[in-house]
Amino acid sequence: MRSFPAGRFVMAGVASLALVLSGAAPALAAPASVTRTYAGTDAVIANPGRGFFTYTETHLRGDGSGWEPLAAADLTAAGHTLVFRIVYLEKYQAVDTISAADLDRFRADLTTARKAGVKLVLRFAYTADSDHDATPDRTVGHIQQIGNAISADADVVAAVQAGFIGRWGEWYYTRNFTRTDQSDRKRVLDALLAAVPSTVPVQVRTPAFARRLAPGNTRVGVHDDCFLAGDDDYGTYAGDDRAWLAARGATTLVGGETCDPSARSGWANANKEMAAYHWTYLNPSFNADVLDSWGATGRTEAAKRLGYRLRLVKAVLPASAKAGAKVRVSFTITNLGYAAPVQNRPVRLLVGSRAVTLATDVRTWLPGRTVTVTGTFTAPAGSYPLALSLPDPSPRLASTPAYAIQLANTGLWNATTGRNSLKATLKVTR
Numbered sequence: 001m002r003s004f005p006a007g008r009f010v011m012a013g014v015a016s017l018a019l020v021l022s023g024a025a026p027a028l029a030a031p032a033s034v035t036r037t038y039a040g041t042d043a044v045i046a047n048p049g050r051g052f053f054t055y056t057e058t059h060l061r062g063d064g065s066g067w068e069p070l071a072a073a074d075l076t077a078a079g080h081t082l083v084f085r086i087v088y089l090e091k092y093q094a095v096d097t098i099s100a101a102d103l104d105r106f107r108a109d110l111t112t113a114r115k116a117g118v119k120l121v122l123r124f125a126y127t128a129d130s131d132h133d134a135t136p137d138r139t140v141g142h143i144q145q146i147g148n149a150i151s152a153d154a155d156v157v158a159a160v161q162a163g164f165i166g167r168w169g170e171w172y173y174t175r176n177f178t179r180t181d182q183s184d185r186k187r188v189l190d191a192l193l194a195a196v197p198s199t200v201p202v203q204v205r206t207p208a209f210a211r212r213l214a215p216g217n218t219r220v221g222v223h224d225d226c227f228l229a230g231d232d233d234y235g236t237y238a239g240d241d242r243a244w245l246a247a248r249g250a251t252t253l254v255g256g257e258t259c260d261p262s263a264r265s266g267w268a269n270a271n272k273e274m275a276a277y278h279w280t281y282l283n284p285s286f287n288a289d290v291l292d293s294w295g296a297t298g299r300t301e302a303a304k305r306l307g308y309r310l311r312l313v314k315a316v317l318p319a320s321a322k323a324g325a326k327v328r329v330s331f332t333i334t335n336l337g338y339a340a341p342v343q344n345r346p347v348r349l350l351v352g353s354r355a356v357t358l359a360t361d362v363r364t365w366l367p368g369r370t371v372t373v374t375g376t377f378t379a380p381a382g383s384y385p386l387a388l389s390l391p392d393p394s395p396r397l398a399s400t401p402a403y404a405i406q407l408a409n410t411g412l413w414n415a416t417t418g419r420n421s422l423k424a425t426l427k428v429t430r
Contacts, residue, residue: 031318031319031320031321031322031325031327031379032318032319032320032321033316033317033318033319033328034316034317034318034319034424035314035315035316035317036314036315036317036422036423036424037313037314038311038312038313038314038315038407038409038410038412038423039409039410039411040311040336040408040409040410041408041409041410042304043304043408044300044303044304045304045309045406045408046079046080046081047081047307047308047309047405047406048081048119048392048402048403048404048405049081049082049119049158049280049307049341049342049343050081050082050280050281050306050307050308050337050339051080051081051082051281051282051303051306051307052080052082052281052282052283052284052302052303052306053080053082053083053084053121053255053281053282053283053284054075054078054080054082054083054084054118055084055283055285055286056068056070056083056084056085056086057085057086057087057088057128058085058086058087058088059087059088059090059128060087060088060089060090060091060092060102060105061088061090061091062090062091064091066088066090067105069105069108069109069112070083070085070108070109070112070113070116071112072112072115072116073116075112075113075116075118076116076117076118080118081117081118081119081402082118082119082120082121082158082281083113083118083119083120083121084120084121084123084283085109085120085121085122085123086122086123086124086125086163086168086169087106087122087123087124087125088124088125088126088127088128089124089125089126089134089142090126090127092126092134092138092142093126093127093132093133093134094134094138095138096138096141096142097141097145098142098145098146103145103146103149104149106146106149106150107149107150107152107153110150110153110156110157111153113156114153114156114396114397117400117402117403118156118402119156119157119158119403120156120157120158121158121159121160121161121255121281122150122157122159122160122161122163123160123161123163123169124142124146124163124164124169125163125164125166125167125168125169126164126169127166127167127168128167128168129167130167130173131166131167131173131174131175132175133164133165133166133174133175133176133177134164134176135176136176136177136184136187136188139164139165139176139188139191140187140188140191142164143164143188143191143192143195144191144195146195147192147194147195147196148195150196151195151196151197154196154197154199154200155199155392155394155396155397156397157196157200158200158201158281158342159200159201159202159203159221159253159255160192160196160200160201160202160203161202161203161204161205161223162188162189162192162202162203162204162205162209164188165177165185165188168225170205170225171185171204171205171206171209172205172235182212182213185209185213186213189202189204189209189213189214189220193214193217193219193220198219199343201219201220201221201253201342202219202220202221203220203221203222203223203253203255204220204221204222204223205222205223205224205225205236206222206224206235206236206237206241207222207236207237207241207242207244207245208238208241210222211241211244218248218249218251218252220252221252221253221254221255222245222252222253222254222256223254223255223256224236224254224255224256224257224277225256225257225259226256226258226259226260227256227257227258227259227270227273227282228258228262228264228265228269228270228273228290229258229259229260229261229262229265230260230262230264231262231264234259234260242276242277245277246276246277246278248278249278250278250339250340250366250367251278251339251340251341251342251363252278252342253280253342254277254278254279254280254339255279255280255281255282256281256282256283257282257283257286257287258282258283258286258287258290258291259286259287259290260287260289260290261287261289261290261293265290265293266293266294267293267294267295267297267298267301270290270294270298270302271298271301271302274302274305274306274338275305275338275367278338278339278340278367279306279307279338279339280306280307280338280339280342281306281307282302282306284299304336304337305336305337305338306337306338306339307337307338307339307341307342308335308337308339308340308341308362308365308367308405309335309336309337309408310333310334310335310336310337310365310390310405310407310408311333311334311335311336311407311408311409312331312332312333312388312407312409312412312420313332313333313334313370314331314332315329315330315331315332315422315424316328316329316330317329317386317422317424317426318379318426319424319425319426319427320426320427320428320429321379321426321427321428321429322379322428322429322430323379323380323381323428323429323430324378324379325378325379325428326376326377326378326379327376327377327378327379327426328374328375328376329349329356329358329374329375329376329377330372330373330374331358331372331373331374331388332370332371332372333365333370333371333372333373333407334369334370334371335365335366335367335368335369335370335371336367336368336408337367338367339367340362340363340364340365340366340367341362341363341365341405342363343363343393344361344362344363344393345362345390345391345392345393345405346389346390346391346393346398347360347362347373347388347389347390348388348389348390348391349375349377349386349387349388349389350386350387350388350389350419351377351380351384351386351426352382352384352385354380354384355389356375356377358373358374358375359373359375360373362390379426379428380428381428381429381430382428383425383426383427383428384425384426384428385421385422385424385425386421386422386424386425386426387414387417387419387420387421387422388407388419388420388422389404389418389419389420390404390405390420391403391404391418392404399418400418401414401415401416401417401418402418403418404418404419406420407420411423
């Protein structure tokens with residue numbers, strides 16, 4: 001991930017201004033300013049890295065069958081920004097080296113995701129119908145090979161689930177990993193953390209695995225694949241795990257799917273728990289009985305609030321100024337979602353084609369909170385429309401509108417440019 005030092009402008013392909021952050025010298029001039037308020041929207045917004053996902057699976061069976069590559073047209077038509085991709089490695093249960101051709105298949109999927117403007121939640125597993133996984137040594141070797149294959153395109157990977165162990169890669173029904181000795185499971189998790197670029201979260205199946213195997217590592221999140229089932233999500237939680245996860249922080253990645261109706265699975269409780277544990281994504285297809293019980297109203301609310309939902313409340317903007325004057329800007333934004341953005345990204349005031357990078361970390365824009373972001377810049381001569389841009393931090397994705405954040409306001413988003421208009425113009429005279 002590229003970092004953006006305070007006090008600099010960083011944007012490929014546009015001119016830059018000299019930014020002076022709020023509270024820094026020199027003293028501000030007194031140009032005319034205007035306070036604008038912005039209406040919110042109730043629309044479902046397909047923002048990057050959050051929401052309901054598109055489920056896909058594929059297989060590498062011993063007889064050569066089962067591989068179904070991703071198709072960009074299908075992913076685009078689904079209308080989701082996240083694609084869950086589980087890759088079954090049946091042919092490698094007893095084979096150490098993944099073939100170059102199969103590694104190329106993984107790379108091709110990432111290329112397809114980039115073309116479709118989506119990101120992948122990846123999981124690899126050895127079996128969908130038994131406990132026949134691979135040995136710990138072989139698993140670690142495969143992880144290193146897969147990591148080398150996908151690292152160059154990790155900017156389109158939203159998360160990697162620990163996978164590999166047991167049926168469906170859910171770390172339970174397993175032939176080669178014991179439940180009493182966790183050292184081999186830790187080897188797998190450590191291998192993933194080392195093989196996948198540090199910008200990509202890694203998720204484990206339960207809070208207990210995160211607490212035991214990676215204590216204090218907020219990069220390690222949780223995928224709850226029996227959300228709302230029974231009293232404990234069918235073994236997902238034990239002891240004080242719920243309190244731990246709630247306190248872990250809104251940027252620890254939590255997502256998954258429901259699996260069975262229960263007394264807890266109605267919409268009122270589902271909404272409460274997704275807010276408490278800061279859910280970012282959810283399978284919209286499984287379990288159908290649970291999701292149907294939420295009704296259209298509940299499903300729509302979940303689609304709106306999973307992950308972050310950033311609404312611009314007001315902005316204090318310059319209306320006119322003299323060239324060379326130090327101009328102050330201020331933005332008030334509230335997060336109406338269940339979680340904060342998991343990945344930091346630039347926040348830029350666009351003054352025409354010039355970009356002012358504001359000093360803030362969107363991971364601190366916590367759910368239910370309102371933040372104010374300020375900055376100053378030197379006004380250039382001319383007349384400039386003002387806009388706010390929150391592009392992807394990856395240089396390869398920064399100019400792609402599909403990876404930029406749309407604010408939850410009416411009439412601001414430009415899907416062609418990936419910018420949010422501020423409905424204001426700065427006029428600077430000499």
